Amino acid sequence: MDDLINEFLAETREMLQALSGAIVAWEADPANRERLDEIFRFVHTVKGNCGFFDLPRLQQLSHAAEDALAEVRAGKRTPDARLVSAVLAVIDRIGELAHALETGEAVPSEDDEQLIAGLAAAEPEPKAAPAAPEPEAVAPTPSDAPKKGMRSIRLSVDLLDRMMNGVSDAVLARNELARRLREAERDVVVEAAFERVSACIAEIRDAITRTRMQRIDSLFAPLPRMVRDLCAELGKQVRLEMDGGDVELDREMIEMIRDPLSHIVRNAIDHGIEPPDQRGAKGPVGLLRVAARQAGNQIRIEVSDDGRGIDAEALARKALDAGIVTADRLERMSHQQKLMLIFAPGLSTASEVTAISGRGVGMDVVRANIERIGGVIDVDSRPGEGVRLSIRVPLTLTIIPALTVSAGGQIFAIPRSSIEEILRAGGDSVRIETVGEACVATIRGRRVPQVSLADLLGAERAADPQAEKIILLKPAGGDLYALAVDAVHDHEELVVKPAAPAVMAAGIYAGTTLADDGRPILLLDPSGIANVAGVRVDTVETDRHAAAGVADSVGREVSLLLFRGLDDGLRAIPVPVVERIEDVPVTAIRHSAGKLRLAVGDRIVPLAGCATPPESDQLRVLRLTDGVTEIVYGFASVVDIRSLVLDMRPAAAPGEVAGVALIDGAQVELVDPYWLFAAHGDPVRDDERPVCALPEGDPWMDNMLRPLIESMGYRVVAAGEGTVADILIASAETEAPPPVAAGKVVRLRATPDSPREDDDSIYRYDRAALLSALSRSAGKERANG
């Protein structure tokens, strides 16, 4: 019985989550039958279930709501703002009661009656309450219909976590075993068995990592309701747009972002978007956009509004008053740096503390929370035009790409997201000078403060400072500085966990992780180090302008993804064209219509990077996009992501490889995305192809001509009344061509000889003339488009 109740509660909770968008959409458009039905189904299901479980209060509430909604459905009642609010109140109460059942708390029952009474048909009052400003909200595009055909079960999160921990343990045990095997005598049989176990563990780890992924939808689902409630409370009108709900993110990560995100949304509505009468030319309804996008191995979440924006000067003055910055420093701060003050602790932009966003956390806490999961937050704003906050977080909470370094004989990790560049202290491009007690590194004309990690940790510095490595760090919101370490070891994907408070108190750590050999490693926090070391980060900006010319003359820095191809060759591709990396089943690959193609969801995408389908079960692919078309590119493994100035030797002939460059002493082939898209990209979609109209019911045209025209990239339509086409093909023997709005008419005749001198028709088997007529037209069309 307990199991059944738990099942019921979990189901109710899930339905409530899914429903919150529908409720707001229904409120915005009470005539929307679909939404109404959805809400009706919910209360109906709850009513049915709790009758079974003997939960009288839930039953009473859901019954009353069902009755009221049934009347609306039957057309006996029109939903007004009052009814909607009453239904919302009842649904909220159902949620509270369900929660209380789970936790065993009690919810006072006195006002249940009141809620139910609220549902009763209102006496037509002559003076209705002034209509609350109607918040508009656009619900997420209806993917609400339950997905069919996917078998699923409900699992407790604890169990998942135990599985995850178990797999992590297994990985460590495997590493230990691998080490022992290396030390022991070689035994081919044992090694083969070990390889098999290794592969199995990797597979399980991958599968379990996937179970942790969740669509970001669940993060967005409560927003419409929140926006609605806030609007009602503050008398504002806001249209909410949401995008990218299908991006997947680690479940734990979603929980970590939930509070910061709702805080940002609250801020935007409370402080950002003005009341309707103050918005002037922008129109009374404010726009709030929340969008998620996956870019490489990061998820980017953007919240933008078109409100009053942040007054950077006012913010700066406030920071000065609060003693957060000195007047001297303020003078040299850029607009962007002043905006970033919004994340400084103890600074609130609101002139008065409001109930909405004045309570609880400030933006400094939002930033701290984002940074705790290895994320970065940025702000951009123009007064009067709005604010855009963008959060970038790694794809999974647990795995952060990091660089391991050592200082004072100890190994540390640095999140790769904040590393700009790695240099050798003794190299030509670096000069290190001591100014007073401070160190300043001059790197290609750019002067940055330098911190020695060993000094900071109170450890011995390496004997030879020339052998030190310099890591250029750009912490979130901070400015560039250089960190000197004894040695740089490796790029690793680390499983990061939060450190204990007594360790975090040091202010320079972001978390802990385990190395391959099972020893703990501390993950350094670049912005924390800057703070603790007292780096004055404000002088860089001005120097950077001076240095810009120098950097340009050297060449533009490009961000490259280094990978191994299926032939084991080392290649690189510009990161911006890589949309994401995915493992796809080989069964989805087919050699069809002259190319290898991969079925992705409901689309077919050309596959490059391999000539034949690989023999394994899975193929790792890069999903590349040029903004319009998509290509997948098969490869073996990711090596690294590097930002560097390329010195490329071009290839002998244009092809998949544009040229070769030396990266870390190895020859790396640079994949040419331009060629890839030209060679593999499917022609543009139907609606963008030129249109050719053919007369209906002409068997010769249909059977013989049509394939030729289609092979030229045309979309063929039947010529009829009102057809719009770029080119019309007509028979010269027919007197009048069909009434078609065509850019050009090509007339074909059945006889080789032209009947008249001035006839421009083409003999229908004169392939060359026909192709030239078609291609001229197509070319013209493309040029116009």
Added chain:
Amino acid sequence: MAELYLIVTIGGRRVAFPASDVEAVVELEGLTPAPRAAPHVAGLSALRSRVLTVIDCLAALDLGATDLARLRDAVVVPSGGHPYALLVEAVEDVLDAEIAPGATRAPIGAGWDQVALGAIEANGDLLLLVDPHRIIAGQDAAQAA
């Protein structure tokens, strides 16, 4: 009411932890220092795939510092969502005992005073009952409180 207690030695004294606070007793393998962390944090150590924050009980009690070169037994205590390992000199036994009222009215020393919960009577011996969470919180927290 009789409860289970874990008897350990810290700073040469036999003291008791409530067994319900203790997850395990382990032998630490390796210690990664955590520079600039709170003074009573000896470093980090791995227990299977978990990272334990190792607490030097002597430092926490202001009784000096444990010789970290000689790693010994540690008592694993989860606290505030993080697993900790408390360095102790010896782990004796788990036994049933009763709270002995009034015993801590005698002055027991400043460091101990901050972590003591009372005393227990076990097999005829009077032992100080210590709250591991207060040891984990360390000196600073204790002084602030």
